[in-house]
Amino acid sequence: MSNLHTRCLLTIVCEALLEPRIEADLKRLGAPGWTATPVRGRGEHGDREGHWENDGNVRLEVVCSSERAERIAAHLHEHYYRDYAIVSWLAEVKVLRPEKF
Amino acid sequence: MSNLHTRCLLTIVCEALLEPRIEADLKRLGAPGWTATPVRGRGEHGDREGHWENDGNVRLEVVCSSERAERIAAHLHEHYYRDYAIVSWLAEVKVLRPEKF
Amino acid sequence: MSNLHTRCLLTIVCEALLEPRIEADLKRLGAPGWTATPVRGRGEHGDREGHWENDGNVRLEVVCSSERAERIAAHLHEHYYRDYAIVSWLAEVKVLRPEKF
Amino acid sequence: MAIDPVVYFFGFGLIAGLLRADLRLPGPVYDALSFLLLLSIGLKGGVELARHGSIELLWQSLAVIGMGILLPILAFPLLRGIGRLGRSDAASIAAHYGSVSVGTFAVAVSWLGSRGIEFEPYMALFVVLLEVPAIIVGILFARGLQHNLDWRDMGRELFLGRSVLLLGGGLVIGALAGGEALAPLEPVFVDAFKGILALFLLEMGLIAAARLGPLREHGLFIVVFAILWPLFSAIIGLLFGLLLGLSPGGVTILATLAASASYIAVPAAMRIAVPSANPSLSLAASLGLTFPFNILFGIPLYAEVAQRLGGG
Amino acid sequence: MAIDPVVYFFGFGLIAGLLRADLRLPGPVYDALSFLLLLSIGLKGGVELARHGSIELLWQSLAVIGMGILLPILAFPLLRGIGRLGRSDAASIAAHYGSVSVGTFAVAVSWLGSRGIEFEPYMALFVVLLEVPAIIVGILFARGLQHNLDWRDMGRELFLGRSVLLLGGGLVIGALAGGEALAPLEPVFVDAFKGILALFLLEMGLIAAARLGPLREHGLFIVVFAILWPLFSAIIGLLFGLLLGLSPGGVTILATLAASASYIAVPAAMRIAVPSANPSLSLAASLGLTFPFNILFGIPLYAEVAQRLGGG
Amino acid sequence: MAIDPVVYFFGFGLIAGLLRADLRLPGPVYDALSFLLLLSIGLKGGVELARHGSIELLWQSLAVIGMGILLPILAFPLLRGIGRLGRSDAASIAAHYGSVSVGTFAVAVSWLGSRGIEFEPYMALFVVLLEVPAIIVGILFARGLQHNLDWRDMGRELFLGRSVLLLGGGLVIGALAGGEALAPLEPVFVDAFKGILALFLLEMGLIAAARLGPLREHGLFIVVFAILWPLFSAIIGLLFGLLLGLSPGGVTILATLAASASYIAVPAAMRIAVPSANPSLSLAASLGLTFPFNILFGIPLYAEVAQRLGGG
Ligand SMILES: Nc1ncnc2c1ncn2[C@@H]1O[C@H](COP(=O)(O)O)[C@@H](O)[C@H]1O
């Protein structure tokens, strides 16, 4: 389809406790929207099973321009990567409504 | 690996209420399968926190040929984008079993 | 951004019952971590609605090198594809910390 | 007499919500609470229905359905004319206010119960009967007799919806089994009722608080409507109650039902049948204002008037 | 006497399910209900076990385990020979029907209780004992004594499974603590039992309805088997009950256990140990047909026969 | 007298967890249990507060807050000096142990109740008062009076946290409504309390078991601290209780509160305010060791001493 436009999908997985703070960051950094999913996981910080209070992760997805996505990723890197259980990755996606993202 | 085949991953995030209708559409439009996740989110239509009746979103993922994915995306655009909280995006993926998707 | 590194995102969707076994496989095959989400879905094996005991699916995401991802995918293909409800796909992603994945 | 304690729970939720405190119970728990409330109300109503059912009830039922048709017909022109709302929004709000809120009904029952005021015990039947008619009227207002609406599908949606089905199923089981056979189930469906209602209201307080924000965007008319309309429709409910020869308690409940606005079944139905209506507008009114208003002020008021007029 | 009201809830769920109405409780709530049922049954059994336990019980237990081994051994050749099923499917179904359904047990207990029919109160022990043997027999039928099955892993899966552990843990706690000390816990574990069972059965009705569809694909044999086998295995249960000198109530329960088919523990175990068996086939039979059949018709029938034969 | 049966549930969970059996209730159910426990404790405390509240209580409250400040001040140098822990970890652990565990409090209440030992019924107030002070002290130890911590935000976090709010809201509702008006809510908030506590402890057993693993990595000091510190802080609690003229039951509870370590509110607050502290270290100690220790051995011990010293 010719009317597909390239954007960037930024996926963040972090401890659930961080969600309000990172969502505030997303807002401030101009993310046009996001989708959040409660998830479990395993990584350097061990098992995060989510069976009780704050013991789980959340997965945040943001579709936006790649500049913005990289700026957000860099911000997360600077503020959270040292002390918190958090990973993120970027991927190229296509959308129909370029003005929305 | 030489036996990887290119397909398209269509991700749809929409208000939970639409799920049965969009799944019926997916079936009709020949999606070979899909995966659904209850999610929360934020966008133009405000916070969709999913704390009570129909107040959440659902995330549907379909792996299929890119023609089919684009046809489905166009169908959604036509029928739901005006009135409902819904976004979608497409991405390139690789699969092992081309006949399945 | 120049400091982005290419990695592979392997997504697996399988019946929930398999989760412990596949996670053990992931560990053995050297996955640096993973994220798990309870999901529902539909495919060849019919509806998997997750309303009761073991009747749902789980979605596992692993970010790692593409060689490792392909090795894991091949392992799953060999051991589970015949008898179980399971699909998987691979996608290219970018990460900031190459040493972590 | 003091405030019904379940109302304190609502107030607690409302305050916590306004302070943006996170007291939310997880979605599945909210679902279980509302599931239990609906089923409990149905069961109790069904037991009483089997005990007290009579031919008179048939006429009463028809009259109540008539009220459910009348209310949105009265509200729609008001919303269009004075409120200057678009066709879809006016139709949707009319449907919300013509239908009923089961939560409000439960608080009214609890309120009367804690004061020892008697009422016709089969009123749960009226709740079921009032759910759907206003939705149909609302859809007709919005779309006329268009042929592109799949009424068969819509009918399924309406009559097989969660609240109609749980109330209805409870009524049938209650009537079939009878009170004696159901006695061993009472710890869950009867004794626990008020505690469950308290938890449910705590949650509803949090949800209502979140709905007060959007209200500001929608202008003054909707705020005034959300408070004055219940007072007006309560009078209609009172009149119907008196005409049907209900006891003062029964009149109070019918007035409360008339004054209450749906915030669960109708929003879902409207979203599908009238997608161009703004769901946040109608929900802000019904849940952010009318629900708290009825619970905190409406019910005592309607009861006062009903008892003065000496229904029955 | 009338139908046990919990059965109405099952019927309600079944009808709602066939109408494709969405009455599903969220997964976590379903899990909590079944968790509570298992623990409650275990606790109650444990209290009684400590009170009535005797050396005789040891022999009874061994006999019951024997029954759990015998039933799949009888079912397997039937499924292979007459049913013409593949090795894996026959073995899997034999395991399902050799094991037991805790939900069916709970309904039998409720049924006897509401009729005031006494039974040996430690029957919960037999439920635990019957869960696992048939699974092992089934795995052996499917795989022989192959060495590539990790029996240590499988053992963990079997004996540390949710239902064995909750029933077993409940039995131990009940026996250790005794009835008096557990009295303050009764509102949750005893008084609420029937209400929780009703909610659970409502859900099981919905789930059973969803399993009736696939049944059509699997042909007539499995339908006939799912109805006739319980009648046959109930007779075996009756005979064991009589031989063990149980009361008519106890005989009824043992017959019900024999007639019941697992739909939780066994499907999970078979999926891991015998992956080539079709899980939808065995579940359609055990959950779509045998469970409703036992609940609606089987239990009253077994009780009738048990009382005629005057067990005890 | 025998062990309180709720403790068996904890033991059951602990053993199941060590065997890696999957008995976990889903997250939402765990949340609902802890929600109910907090609210129930608050409500009951509030009713008693309104009944027994006096000016004396004000002084007692101030003294209790003082204890909440004193405990982390005593613990911090110990953790730094003998334990050789980093500043952040020492501060975080001091905050955990200076604050309280509501679960431990509930077990103490249950323990005294099942023995018929009286205690000041408004102790729930002290739980709320002890939650926050130690957290503030801990943050100050970790960060000094740095200006880059947003104290306004932190205050919200602390005083609008789930447990403070549910306990506090319960206290207020209980006091406003009074025991009589709340009677219809008792099946859920009072009668069910011990059953819900049992289920909660079963889960806590599983969670505690999962925390015992990491403990090994953290060395001997933390193990010793997690056992000996409670004994020491219990003495401080005892002394405060005696000075405040509490009854032996009340002294027992204050000692238990002093000996208990937070595993819910404090971890969350520390994660935000002192992110460099290792959350698994403090949780392994408070949840993996101190919680079981207090429940299994501490409470009976503190009660014994309190009764010997004949508080009151
Ligand atoms: N390689 C990975 N692929 C996917 N998810 C990961 C990966 N590594 C970590 N995660 C997720 O990120 C969370 C935090 O990671 P960590 O900081 O490594 O403990 C984990 O609990 C997982 O949910």
Ligand SMILES: Nc1ncnc2c1ncn2[C@@H]1O[C@H](COP(=O)(O)O)[C@@H](O)[C@H]1O
């Ligand atoms: N930029 C975005 N990235 C990811 N998800 C989004 C984005 N915008 C919207 N969404 C999701 O789509 C839903 C509907 O979006 P909207 O129609 O913009 O309100 C939101 O509730 C989010 O879950």
Ligand SMILES: Nc1ncnc2c1ncn2[C@@H]1O[C@H](COP(=O)(O)O)[C@@H](O)[C@H]1O
């Ligand atoms: N084309 C697809 N796209 C996305 N998810 C799929 C697709 N096909 C199957 N799935 C998921 O994988 C599970 C197993 O697939 P199957 O083995 O085809 O039944 C399904 O229940 C879905 O959750």
Ligand code: NA
């Ligand atoms: Na109304």
Ligand code: NA
């Ligand atoms: Na059986």
Ligand code: NA
């Ligand atoms: Na303490």
